[in-house]
Amino acid sequence: MTQAPSQRTLAARDLAEHLIHGELRDLDAQDWEVWLARFHAEVEYWVPAWRQGLAPTNDPGSEISLIYCDSRHGLEERVRRLISQRSPASTPPRRTAHLAGNVLAEWQDDGSVVATAVFQTFQYDWVERREHGFFGQSRYRFVPNGTGDGWLIRQKRQVLLNDALPGMLDFYLL
Amino acid sequence: MISPSVLDTYIDDRIESGHFSVRRSAMHDPALFNLEIERIFESHWVFVGLASQIPAPHDYLSVMVGSTPVLLSRGADGQIRGFIDSCRHRGARLTGQPQGNRRTHVCPYHGWVYDSQGRCLDIKDRQHGAYATAFDAEDHNLVEVARLGDYRGFLFVSLAADVPPLEEFLGDTRDFLDLAIDQSPDGLECVPGDVSYTYRGNWKLQVENALDLYHFTSTHPSYIQVLGQRKQRRQEAGGGEQRPSSIYENMAAQRAAQRGTFSFRYGHVAYWGDNPNAAERPLARDYDALVKRVGAEKAEWMLKVRNLVIFPNLQLVENASLQLRVLRPLRPDLTEVRAYCLAPVGEDAATRRARIRQYEDFYNPSGLATPDDVAVYERCQHGSAARQIEWFQGYARGITARREGGNDAASALGLHPVESVTGDYALADETCFHTIYREWQRLLGLQQNDEPAACGGLEPGPLGRTTQLAQSTGEPTP
Numbered sequence: 284m285t286q287a288p289s290q291r292t293l294a295a296r297d298l299a300e301h302l303i304h305g306e307l308r309d310l311d312a313q314d315w316e317v318w319l320a321r322f323h324a325e326v327e328y329w330v331p332a333w334r335q336g337l338a339p340t341n342d343p344g345s346e347i348s349l350i351y352c353d354s355r356h357g358l359e360e361r362v363r364r365l366i367s368q369r370s371p372a373s374t375p376p377r378r379t380a381h382l383a384g385n386v387l388a389e390w391q392d393d394g395s396v397v398a399t400a401v402f403q404t405f406q407y408d409w410v411e412r413r414e415h416g417f418f419g420q421s422r423y424r425f426v427p428n429g430t431g432d433g434w435l436i437r438q439k440r441q442v443l444l445n446d447a448l449p450g451m452l453d454f455y456l457l
Numbered sequence: 458m459i460s461p462s463v464l465d466t467y468i469d470d471r472i473e474s475g476h477f478s479v480r481r482s483a484m485h486d487p488a489l490f491n492l493e494i495e496r497i498f499e500s501h502w503v504f505v506g507l508a509s510q511i512p513a514p515h516d517y518l519s520v521m522v523g524s525t526p527v528l529l530s531r532g533a534d535g536q537i538r539g540f541i542d543s544c545r546h547r548g549a550r551l552t553g554q555p556q557g558n559r560r561t562h563v564c565p566y567h568g569w570v571y572d573s574q575g576r577c578l579d580i581k582d583r584q585h586g587a588y589a590t591a592f593d594a595e596d597h598n599l600v601e602v603a604r605l606g607d608y609r610g611f612l613f614v615s616l617a618a619d620v621p622p623l624e625e626f627l628g629d630t631r632d633f634l635d636l637a638i639d640q641s642p643d644g645l646e647c648v649p650g651d652v653s654y655t656y657r658g659n660w661k662l663q664v665e666n667a668l669d670l671y672h673f674t675s676t677h678p679s680y681i682q683v684l685g686q687r688k689q690r691r692q693e694a695g696g697g698e699q700r701p702s703s704i705y706e707n708m709a710a711q712r713a714a715q716r717g718t719f720s721f722r723y724g725h726v727a728y729w730g731d732n733p734n735a736a737e738r739p740l741a742r743d744y745d746a747l748v749k750r751v752g753a754e755k756a757e758w759m760l761k762v763r764n765l766v767i768f769p770n771l772q773l774v775e776n777a778s779l780q781l782r783v784l785r786p787l788r789p790d791l792t793e794v795r796a797y798c799l800a801p802v803g804e805d806a807a808t809r810r811a812r813i814r815q816y817e818d819f820y821n822p823s824g825l826a827t828p829d830d831v832a833v834y835e836r837c838q839h840g841s842a843a844r845q846i847e848w849f850q851g852y853a854r855g856i857t858a859r860r861e862g863g864n865d866a867a868s869a870l871g872l873h874p875v876e877s878v879t880g881d882y883a884l885a886d887e888t889c890f891h892t893i894y895r896e897w898q899r900l901l902g903l904q905q906n907d908e909p910a911a912c913g914g915l916e917p918g919p920l921g922r923t924t925q926l927a928q929s930t931g932e933p934t935p
Contacts, residue, residue, distance in 0.1 A: 330823065331650075332650035332651055332652055333650070333651045334649045334650065334651070335554075335555065335556050335649075335651065336554065336555060336556075336651060340649055340650045343810075343813070344806065344809070344810040344813070345648070345649075345806070345809060345810070345813070346648060346649045346650045346813075347648055347649065347650025347651075347652060347798050347813060347816070347817065347821075348650065348813075348817060349652065349817075349821060349823040350817070350821075350823050350824075351814065351817060356687075356690065360683045360686065360687075360825070361825070363679075363682070363683065363686070364679040364680070364682070364683055364825060367678075367679045367682060369678040369679040369682065370678075370679035370680075370828070370829055370832075371676065371829050371832035371833055371836070372828035372829045372831065372832035373679070373828070446651070446653075447653055447654070447655065448652075448653070448654035448655070448822045448823065449654070449655060450654060450655065450656045450657070450822065450828065450831040450832070450835065451654070451822050451823065451827070451828030451831055451832070452822060452823035452828075453823065453828065
């Protein structure tokens, strides 16, 4: 038996869906400054690797991650590299379509909202005319911003299920 | 099938007159690729894994050697053995996972059972099988690989028996392996976390890149730019910044530093450089203790930038952190790279964390540098397919700086390279690739000479490289 969700839980899900879809829209629009502004200055942005194929690594201090940033600086660096025109892997950026589904969310005691979702991101390299799709599971923690009129991403963790990488991986392809 | 006379023209080795080149089709020819798998990857020593990946009895690793699946299993007796990972009955691969612990390996098809030492324990319903005595007379055990060698936990396999002993094959590269292994009194360990990627390019592009200093400033300017921004941010923040620093942060000092290469027998090459930013290294945090344990000379060499290529498929790359790469050619234009972060056993938690961040930053295919390498390999594969141009011009830097045998740096470490080069950063030697291609050519069976490719071709082998070239192509000048 599954209990009927409370109005409060449904409200958390609506909020999380709105925030997640907005973030992914910014990525697809390549609206980098707007995208960056969605993140808390001390965001933990984390894409773990897999441990012998069986489970994702769960301690970024003692295990390898595919991407690990412990502040927004790490994301800003990646954005700057992407648009620098000086990175052969990033020039020109690929076209993307990000999808998120199965969003569920709950309020936490500290006032944050934790959400889980599945993601699927299609990328198209229009120069080489080839495409690839990454998919996996994501987990977000949203916190109210300082002025209380909006939300920031405090944690974003994405477990990539197809981790045999075709040459490279970057934040905007997940 | 490629005829030997054609194969002989893949390299143009006239070093005595200042010339060395590789034919562009070496990166593309499917028949040549099949020969590489057969005569290099399946007939000579290749790296397969670390003993520390299978520490306990019955632990196993399942790997590919060329196109052959190989099971590395630690038996009940503690000994590591290598087997062709294929049931004797219908040939099914026995391992369903890359790594694990199995006292017995049971074939999922008809249930034949093997122990962790490769012995066939059971043939299902054997007594009812109406087998002829001829079957009973056959050996049903797993087929062991021809050679398995272990140098201080680095495991190598050869599928052919007629290879030199592993110690001879590795030669002086063992000293370079020691510089990594001895960074802790308890040796090295693999930091957990699988990272593997493929690129649409020939495997030799990755072999070369590990020794290619020339590309750094032109392929990675976006990374250098990020490092500059970090430095600025750190200065503005008054030193409180926690982002990882890099040995490449101070490019001016890098440019002033001494660099060099050693070429060894059997196609191995070590590239080294003084490290003006050595203080950034996790290893430098307890330098006094290190000096006390290994001596000043060795400690200094441990802090140098060192890239080691053990031909054909192992790369041990150390600048800020230490990476092990294993290459696997899949097609002439497709290569798999498996990457491992190696770290000294017993490292403290804060140092380990810093090491991991540096590693991810620089080496990961999801980091800030490696994706650009991969992108340029793919450009090379694409561009060099142009059949109108026969030869690369990429093996000429350093020709007038190279010398036969060792130099002061080699003497300091007690090494006996067949060739060595020293210079400043901007020299970016390319002669270190010559030894690799000479060995590549030798293993492909292009020369009658059985001596491992070593010295610079001043003495032509029995076939005479230059004569052979002239016979088969007329004028080989690109």
